[in-house]
Amino acid sequence: MREHDHIKVIARMCRICMRELEHNRKYPHAKLIRLGIGDTTHPIPPIITSAMAQHVYGLSTVQGYRGYGAEQGNMELRKAIAETFYNDLGVKGSEIFVSDGAQCDISRLQAYIDTGVIIGQAGKFMEETGKYQNIVYMNCSPENNFFPDLSNTPRTDIIFFCSPNNPTGNAASKQQLEQLVEIARANGSIIIYDSAYAAYITDDSPKSIFEIPGARQVAIEISSFSKFAGFTGVRLGWTVVPEELLYSNQYPVIKDFNRVVCTCFNGASSIAQAGGLACLSPEGYLALNGVIDTYRENAKIIFDTFASLGFKVYGGKNAPYIWVQFPGLRSWDVFAEILEKTHVITVPGRGFGPGGEEFIRISAFGDKNGVLEASRRLRNLFK
Amino acid sequence: MREHDHIKVIARMCRICMRELEHNRKYPHAKLIRLGIGDTTHPIPPIITSAMAQHVYGLSTVQGYRGYGAEQGNMELRKAIAETFYNDLGVKGSEIFVSDGAQCDISRLQAYIDTGVIIGQAGKFMEETGKYQNIVYMNCSPENNFFPDLSNTPRTDIIFFCSPNNPTGNAASKQQLEQLVEIARANGSIIIYDSAYAAYITDDSPKSIFEIPGARQVAIEISSFSKFAGFTGVRLGWTVVPEELLYSNQYPVIKDFNRVVCTCFNGASSIAQAGGLACLSPEGYLALNGVIDTYRENAKIIFDTFASLGFKVYGGKNAPYIWVQFPGLRSWDVFAEILEKTHVITVPGRGFGPGGEEFIRISAFGDKNGVLEASRRLRNLFK
Numbered sequence: 001m002r003e004h005d006h007i008k009v010i011a012r013m014c015r016i017c018m019r020e021l022e023h024n025r026k027y028p029h030a031k032l033i034r035l036g037i038g039d040t041t042h043p044i045p046p047i048i049t050s051a052m053a054q055h056v057y058g059l060s061t062v063q064g065y066r067g068y069g070a071e072q073g074n075m076e077l078r079k080a081i082a083e084t085f086y087n088d089l090g091v092k093g094s095e096i097f098v099s100d101g102a103q104c105d106i107s108r109l110q111a112y113i114d115t116g117v118i119i120g121q122a123g124k125f126m127e128e129t130g131k132y133q134n135i136v137y138m139n140c141s142p143e144n145n146f147f148p149d150l151s152n153t154p155r156t157d158i159i160f161f162c163s164p165n166n167p168t169g170n171a172a173s174k175q176q177l178e179q180l181v182e183i184a185r186a187n188g189s190i191i192i193y194d195s196a197y198a199a200y201i202t203d204d205s206p207k208s209i210f211e212i213p214g215a216r217q218v219a220i221e222i223s224s225f226s227k228f229a230g231f232t233g234v235r236l237g238w239t240v241v242p243e244e245l246l247y248s249n250q251y252p253v254i255k256d257f258n259r260v261v262c263t264c265f266n267g268a269s270s271i272a273q274a275g276g277l278a279c280l281s282p283e284g285y286l287a288l289n290g291v292i293d294t295y296r297e298n299a300k301i302i303f304d305t306f307a308s309l310g311f312k313v314y315g316g317k318n319a320p321y322i323w324v325q326f327p328g329l330r331s332w333d334v335f336a337e338i339l340e341k342t343h344v345i346t347v348p349g350r351g352f353g354p355g356g357e358e359f360i361r362i363s364a365f366g367d368k369n370g371v372l373e374a375s376r377r378l379r380n381l382f383k
Numbered sequence: 384m385r386e387h388d389h390i391k392v393i394a395r396m397c398r399i400c401m402r403e404l405e406h407n408r409k410y411p412h413a414k415l416i417r418l419g420i421g422d423t424t425h426p427i428p429p430i431i432t433s434a435m436a437q438h439v440y441g442l443s444t445v446q447g448y449r450g451y452g453a454e455q456g457n458m459e460l461r462k463a464i465a466e467t468f469y470n471d472l473g474v475k476g477s478e479i480f481v482s483d484g485a486q487c488d489i490s491r492l493q494a495y496i497d498t499g500v501i502i503g504q505a506g507k508f509m510e511e512t513g514k515y516q517n518i519v520y521m522n523c524s525p526e527n528n529f530f531p532d533l534s535n536t537p538r539t540d541i542i543f544f545c546s547p548n549n550p551t552g553n554a555a556s557k558q559q560l561e562q563l564v565e566i567a568r569a570n571g572s573i574i575i576y577d578s579a580y581a582a583y584i585t586d587d588s589p590k591s592i593f594e595i596p597g598a599r600q601v602a603i604e605i606s607s608f609s610k611f612a613g614f615t616g617v618r619l620g621w622t623v624v625p626e627e628l629l630y631s632n633q634y635p636v637i638k639d640f641n642r643v644v645c646t647c648f649n650g651a652s653s654i655a656q657a658g659g660l661a662c663l664s665p666e667g668y669l670a671l672n673g674v675i676d677t678y679r680e681n682a683k684i685i686f687d688t689f690a691s692l693g694f695k696v697y698g699g700k701n702a703p704y705i706w707v708q709f710p711g712l713r714s715w716d717v718f719a720e721i722l723e724k725t726h727v728i729t730v731p732g733r734g735f736g737p738g739g740e741e742f743i744r745i746s747a748f749g750d751k752n753g754v755l756e757a758s759r760r761l762r763n764l765f766k
Contacts, residue, residue: 234652235649272654
């Protein structure tokens with residue numbers, strides 16, 4: 001493991017990494033298979049890296065040199081994003097804000113729990129429940145078809161919703177999202193919709209919240225090239241803020257967001273943006289779908305492995321994550337047993353929140369041979 | 384002007400852009416020279432872009448593919464930054480946090496006024512003074528040798544200090560920074576020291592706050608590859624948080640900062656980081672100093688032009704900015720006269736705050752022929 005990968009894992013999921021290190025010491029000759037971390041592993045198609053390299057070489061020429069770009073991103077890229085992902089949904093290039101990845105814009109939107117805690121708006125942490133006081137947790141589990149009972153959910157200013165979901169791998173249906181938009185409209189809430197895994201949808205689940213009529217008045221959508229194009233290290237994403245989204249005083253949210261972006265951000269790297277444009281060319285888009293197909297095959301192998309062993313298995317069809325239920329067990333115990341007996345790294349569901357206690361998450365972001373070998377070992381363990 | 388440059392200027396300095404557009408309509412055939420905006424213009428040396436291109440091509444190979452890196456940056460780069468810029472100052476690689484540019488970390492540190500205003504900590508804006516209530520403005524002008532009278536400055540939690548300074552172009556002396564560190568130590572304040580222009584220092588002014596004994600207990604330093612390496616579009620910077628810097632409850636600030644970085648940020652683009660490493664190689668560093676020398680020559684031409692015309696001129700020796708005083712005049716009027724009569728774009732000092740009213744800022748980030756032509760026109764206007 002390279003030093004920087006190593007440090008990254010420590011920072012990101014200390015406890016899993018510690019277990020992995022212990023395991024390595026105990027079984028120095030075992031072939032470990034990592035199906036835990038949610039990071040892409042396949043090389044980026046050459047048509048996309050060629051475009052980035054061409055941009056990079058241009059930076060050494062008078063004609064090709066570029067300094068600061070627009071904080072909102074290059075307009076050509078903004079238009080290409082609107083056309084590729086929001087064709088016929090009425091989204092304009094000027095409503096797309098290019099970011100250095102979804103994580104950073106989420107932080108700017110102060111929506112995710114961790115970020116909310118840092119700026120002090122989450123309220124007190126309650127030891128007994130493992131929850132923060134000012135946050136309403138929407139339970140999404142097999143019992144409710146991974147969609148909350150909105151009639152019993154208290155009103156909030158912001159509704160954060162991620163579909164296809166990490167970790168459950170579930171994509172919300174059109175009907176479910178219609179309910180979500182309806183409740184946001186009734187309550188004057190803003191939906192922050194994370195569609196970073198939309199490229200993995202294979203059925204007719206909506207790929208964007210803006211497929212739902214009325215969503216333009218209540219939703220912001222955050223998305224990313226990370227999992228769509230293997231850009232987790234290149235860093236590129238976008239946020240859609242529709243012009244029709246207004247605060248209760250009728251002031252457009254897009255104007256506010258534009259000010260935040262221009263003040264707190266100096267734009268995504270021009271090199272990453274050149275790569276993003278190549279991803280959205282017909283050839284680039286086709287090549288990326290080939291990569292996504294290989295991850296989909298992995299997901300099917302993992303899903304079928306657990307399903308054939310009699311487990312209740314979720315996700316995998318519309319997302320690169322498979323969510324396996326172990327009723328009555330604790331996720332860290334399941335994680336430990338799988339690691340000990342098969343040398344396969346997974347992620348305990350508890351790490352994603354109290355609702356994940358009986359689950360483990362398995363990622364399809366591996367190479368196919370590793371996934372096949374993991375499948376063989378898991379079948380042996382649970383047969 | 385390309386579309387994305389155009390939009391960027393509108394977002395960044397609307398009013399100057401509007402004046403430029405008006406001017407273009409009035410004098411469609413005039414050759415405009417832009418010495419306003421603080422953006423680099425020279426191509427990046429090929430040794431650096433080659434390294435980035437090599438990294439980019441590697442992303443299309445199994446061996447060279449990289450996903451998420453450490454949020455804090457690649458350790459090889461962190462060490463190279465520590466060795467290049469903080470040799471003998473005791474800064475370790477682990478105290479360097481690689482960012483996507485100084486602006487973004489400043490926003491994370493909530494230090495700059497605009498950002499402070501957005502998160503609601505600046506207090507009320509007072510129309511009569513043009514200042515925010517909860518911010519203490521440290522007046523830096525020729526009268527006090529561009530350094531505040533610290534004995535008369537109220538205590539604040541955070542002291543933001545930028546040297547070499549934008550817009551004045553002045554670099555603080557060792558003695559002045561010793562006073563700053565002393566007052567921060569006495570008051571329990573944290574200094575956030577912006578050294579983004581340190582590469583332009585030619586005299587013995589400190590290039591880092593950590594040249595001052597005791598600074599490790601009271602200071603964070605923010606810096607950038609933007610103006611050092613022409614990376615304004617590539618996006619790469621760093622922040623130094625010394626281990627000895629503690630909150631009043633003795634908790635290390637570096638631990639807190641690490642948590643903020645890991646939660647709100649997913650690391651700078653791996654491509655930009657590969658470029659940063661090449662900048663710090665002996666050949667890359669030498670080539671960059673050649674580029675900086677050409678900006679220095681521009682600065683000298685501009686400085687000498689105004690000095691020979693009898694103006695009081697500041698900056699230019701340790702920074703790419705020249706700060707020219709027009710006693711008794713309003714900076715927007717001076718800006719307008721220069722534009723009307725010479726077709727040269729400058730920046731009115733008032734845009735930087737109330738203390739800039741009698742000044743204009745002229746940037747050395749142009750090409751030499753443009754600077755020479757601007758000098759000729761300005762000499763004609765003010766002779």
